[in-house]
Amino acid sequence: MELLVVGVIALVAIAFATVLSPRLGIASPLVLVALGVGASLVPFGPDLSIDPQFILAGVLPPLLYAAGVAVPATDFRRDFRSIGALSVALTIVTTVLMGAVFYWMFPALSWPWAFALGAIVSPTDAVATAIVKRQGVSPRLVALLEGESLFNDAAALVLLRAAIAATASAVSLWTVAAEFVVSMVLAVIIGWIVGRISLWVRSRMTDVAAATAFSFAVPFIASLPTDALGASGLVAAVVAGLVSGNGAARRLSPQVRRSHQQNWHTAELVLEGAIYLILGLELLQTIEDVSQDDLGVLFAFEAAAMVLVAVLLTRAAFVAPLLVIQRHAAQRSQQVRPRLRKAVNRSGTATGVARTARRLVRRGHPDATRRTRVEAVKRRLARMNADHGYLLRSKLGPREGGVMVWAGMRGVVTVAAAQTLPSDTPGRSLLVLIAYLVAIGSLAIQGGTMSWALTLLKPARAATPEELAVESAGLTEVLDAAVEDEREHLRAVRQKSKGRRAAEADDRADPRTLSPTDDHGFPVSSEASAADEDRDHRIALIKAEREALLDVRALGAFSSASLAAALAQLDAEQIRLEL
Numbered sequence: 001m002e003l004l005v006v007g008v009i010a011l012v013a014i015a016f017a018t019v020l021s022p023r024l025g026i027a028s029p030l031v032l033v034a035l036g037v038g039a040s041l042v043p044f045g046p047d048l049s050i051d052p053q054f055i056l057a058g059v060l061p062p063l064l065y066a067a068g069v070a071v072p073a074t075d076f077r078r079d080f081r082s083i084g085a086l087s088v089a090l091t092i093v094t095t096v097l098m099g100a101v102f103y104w105m106f107p108a109l110s111w112p113w114a115f116a117l118g119a120i121v122s123p124t125d126a127v128a129t130a131i132v133k134r135q136g137v138s139p140r141l142v143a144l145l146e147g148e149s150l151f152n153d154a155a156a157l158v159l160l161r162a163a164i165a166a167t168a169s170a171v172s173l174w175t176v177a178a179e180f181v182v183s184m185v186l187a188v189i190i191g192w193i194v195g196r197i198s199l200w201v202r203s204r205m206t207d208v209a210a211a212t213a214f215s216f217a218v219p220f221i222a223s224l225p226t227d228a229l230g231a232s233g234l235v236a237a238v239v240a241g242l243v244s245g246n247g248a249a250r251r252l253s254p255q256v257r258r259s260h261q262q263n264w265h266t267a268e269l270v271l272e273g274a275i276y277l278i279l280g281l282e283l284l285q286t287i288e289d290v291s292q293d294d295l296g297v298l299f300a301f302e303a304a305a306m307v308l309v310a311v312l313l314t315r316a317a318f319v320a321p322l323l324v325i326q327r328h329a330a331q332r333s334q335q336v337r338p339r340l341r342k343a344v345n346r347s348g349t350a351t352g353v354a355r356t357a358r359r360l361v362r363r364g365h366p367d368a369t370r371r372t373r374v375e376a377v378k379r380r381l382a383r384m385n386a387d388h389g390y391l392l393r394s395k396l397g398p399r400e401g402g403v404m405v406w407a408g409m410r411g412v413v414t415v416a417a418a419q420t421l422p423s424d425t426p427g428r429s430l431l432v433l434i435a436y437l438v439a440i441g442s443l444a445i446q447g448g449t450m451s452w453a454l455t456l457l458k459p460a461r462a463a464t465p466e467e468l469a470v471e472s473a474g475l476t477e478v479l480d481a482a483v484e485d486e487r488e489h490l491r492a493v494r495q496k497s498k499g500r501r502a503a504e505a506d507d508r509a510d511p512r513t514l515s516p517t518d519d520h521g522f523p524v525s526s527e528a529s530a531a532d533e534d535r536d537h538r539i540a541l542i543k544a545e546r547e548a549l550l551d552v553r554a555l556g557a558f559s560s561a562s563l564a565a566a567l568a569q570l571d572a573e574q575i576r577l578e579l
Contacts, residue, residue, distance in 0.1 A: 158232050279415050
């Protein structure tokens with residue numbers, strides 16, 4: 001009963017913190033931490049003991065899966081190298097350098113324990129991405145931060161596990177490197193398979209609630225067997241989310257996708273909020289334990305401040321050369337794109353290429369196989385042209401780099417990973433408190449000043465109204481062409497159907513066969529039949545429009561935000577018609 005009461009109070013606290021944080025100008029995690037601290041001061045407050053493994057295995061997989069579903073696959077593909085550098089390479093560099101800092105601050109620590117602590121403070125939190133997205137910055141900057149926060153959590157936990165294992169036995173650097181690579185590759189394979197299977201299963205579920213319930217099991221279906229094989233279950237959950245999110249529009253009905261979006265958003269809110277509440281509940285007890293330590297609480301605050309400055313300097317030193325590489329990539333795009341545009345103009349526009357490919361397959365052209373291969377080459381040229389255009393329009397300069405550095409806040413994973421330190425860790429309470437303070441200080445300082453930083457740095461913003469108008473006109477052209485093609489196809493099908501029915505009626509000489517009937521064989525009125533036919537006709541046109549949008553999405557001809565808005569409008573109309 002006590003646990004039920006605590007759960008109800010937690011849900012109320014999470015809801016109110018989410019609503020109040022924008023009005024207070026404070027990130028909701030900090031509000032929840034404060035509420036947790038306040039609850040721990042109440043004499044009859046809850047005395048909870050949460051197994052850290054429950055957070056790692058039960059909370060983080062669905063959180064990362066949901067984040068993977070929401071990431072635009074095209075933007076992720078375009079910046080895959082940069083995202084890989086930030087989420088893997090930067091995590092490794094931060095782990096090593098912070099390990100050296102911890103070793104210097106705590107001479108009694110061995111190198112493996114120092115690297116374990118470095119891994120704990122290395123991953124960034126997705127809270128910064130939400131703050132930056134609300135400020136309307138460049139979608140490319142948002143995609144980079146989202147992609148980084150997806151995979152650096154898993155990378156950090158793999159390094160943490162290897163470092164803790166090294167404390168018990170001698171482990172070579174090559175062994176750790178091999179384990180890291182195998183863990184990542186195996187997790188990607190399992191996550192891809194689970195994502196594909198989950199789409200297949202849910203596409204055959206007609207009950208929306210059942211399909212949504214099954215989706216809640218998908219991140220665990222990906223993560224649990226992967227963890228059992230010694231690989232990274234979090235990476236598997238992320239990849240399953242990416243595959244599911246990219247294929248959902250083609251495989252799942254609008255009702256199922258709308259239900260998934262709403263229910264998963266709620267699940268994210270509750271799970272992430274619960275972690276910060278737990279942090280607040282445990283913070284004072286951890287401080288009390290550290291107060292009995294020789295070094296004391298003041299040292300913990302000083303060490304946390306030093307670590308926070310060190311991780312920011314490390315991030316800045318890593319982002320700077322990354323920006324140089326991106327500038328060279330933009331220069332290459334500027335040189336290559338004129339030739340690509342000429343090639344695309346000779347072969348047709350991106351939307352025209354996608355339209356031709358659809359027509360060939362639909363009409364069963366006798367030479368469709370060979371010609372489809374030609375169209376595939378044209379599609380590749382169109383996609384390359386769009387990718388280079390994206391790099392030129394969304395350049396990353398020092399202003400964007402400053403935002404990337406300041407947005408590198410620590411949060412959920414740092415808190416959860418600190419709690420997994422074994423009980424025999426030297427000075428465990430002090431080290432856990434330092435990790436807590438790093439996360440809280442990062443959220444308070446960086447998160448609290450993010451709006452000011454964006455005002456000061458003035459990074460590239462999202463699309464202007466004029467650019468959105470141009471994209472809207474282009475999307476309208478795509479949709480009009482899809483409707484025209486589908487109407488032509490439906491007319492041809494209707495003519496064939498009429499001819500077949502007329503022939504069957506002549507053979508049977510029974511005029512009643514021409515009367516429309518319902519699913520049970522009873523005759524229906526011509527008005528009802530016409531209404532149903534009009535509705536089915538419009539739904540068929542909507543499906544054709546959706547296919548056209550997904551085709552141009554694969555080419556990258558339009559921004560992810562514009563395509564998402566257009567797809568949402570089609571989904572809403574189809575849901576209205578099918579009610």
